[in-house]
Amino acid sequence: xxxxxxxxxxxxxxxxxxxxxxxxxxxxxxxxxxxxxxxxxxxxxxxxxxxxxxxxxxxxxxxxxxxxxxxxxxxxxxxxxxxxxxxxxxxxxxxxxxxxxxxxxxxxx
Amino acid sequence: xxxxxxxxxxxxxxxxxxxxxxxxxxxxxxxxxxxxxxxxxxxxxxxxxxxxxxxxxxxxxxxxxxxxxxxxxxxxxxxxxxxxxxxxxxxxxxxxxxxxxxxxxxxxxxxxxx
Numbered sequence: 274x275x276x277x278x279x280x281x282x283x284x285x286x287x288x289x290x291x292x293x294x295x296x297x298x299x300x301x302x303x304x305x306x307x308x309x310x311x312x313x314x315x316x317x318x319x320x321x322x323x324x325x326x327x328x329x330x331x332x333x334x335x336x337x338x339x340x341x342x343x344x345x346x347x348x349x350x351x352x353x354x355x356x357x358x359x360x361x362x363x364x365x366x367x368x369x370x371x372x373x374x375x376x377x378x379x380x381x382x
Numbered sequence: 383x384x385x386x387x388x389x390x391x392x393x394x395x396x397x398x399x400x401x402x403x404x405x406x407x408x409x410x411x412x413x414x415x416x417x418x419x420x421x422x423x424x425x426x427x428x429x430x431x432x433x434x435x436x437x438x439x440x441x442x443x444x445x446x447x448x449x450x451x452x453x454x455x456x457x458x459x460x461x462x463x464x465x466x467x468x469x470x471x472x473x474x475x476x477x478x479x480x481x482x483x484x485x486x487x488x489x490x491x492x493x494x495x496x
Contacts, residue, residue, distance in 0.1 A: 370415075372424055375424045
């Protein structure tokens with residue numbers, strides 16, 4: 274069975290400061306890792322996936338298999354980054370997603 | 383495309399009543415997922431379908447919950463009888479069913495059981 278842990282339910286960061294949302298996973302096989310985001314009054318949507326190795330809205334996430342982590346980072350927070358962020362995992366080749374409990378990020382002006 | 387459509391957006395019902403939530407996936411998508419979101423447990427997968435066939439229903443809490451997908455453009459999640467602990471936001475999502483894995487979510491149905 275797979276498990277995704279997001280240890281912080283709430284995270285507040287000042288505008289312009291670096292952001293790191295933590296995500297750890299437990300899975301014995303090869304995982305696909307994702308970050309989904311839900312902005313206020315908007316639908317939950319994909320932010321990025323580890324296989325793409327891309328930066329979206331200034332966010333990056335590196336899969337660290339040794340530490341079983343997939344932390345989301347951004348060097349300079351912006352007010353529009355305030356949202357609910359979910360880390361998710363799927364077994365390779367399987368579309369079933371297991372989500373973490375989410376972290377609500379608030380950017381302080 | 384309007385994306386994934388869910389109805390109703392809000393539902394308030396009394397304990398013991400039957401509740402039916404509806405979902406229309408994005409046209410052409412082959413897989414459909416039902417999730418429940420609560421503050422304590424976050425997003426939990428209840429059940430998912432591929433080509434209208436239930437693939438994994440291990441997340442369905444108990445026999446009071448049932449889901450159907452009679453065709454490629456419609457699915458229902460039914461709770462009978464409803465209980466106050468079922469109060470949550472229920473999301474439907476769909477995917478192409480290929481290796482892209484990106485799930486497209488509906489706006490959710492906020493269910494309150496009193």
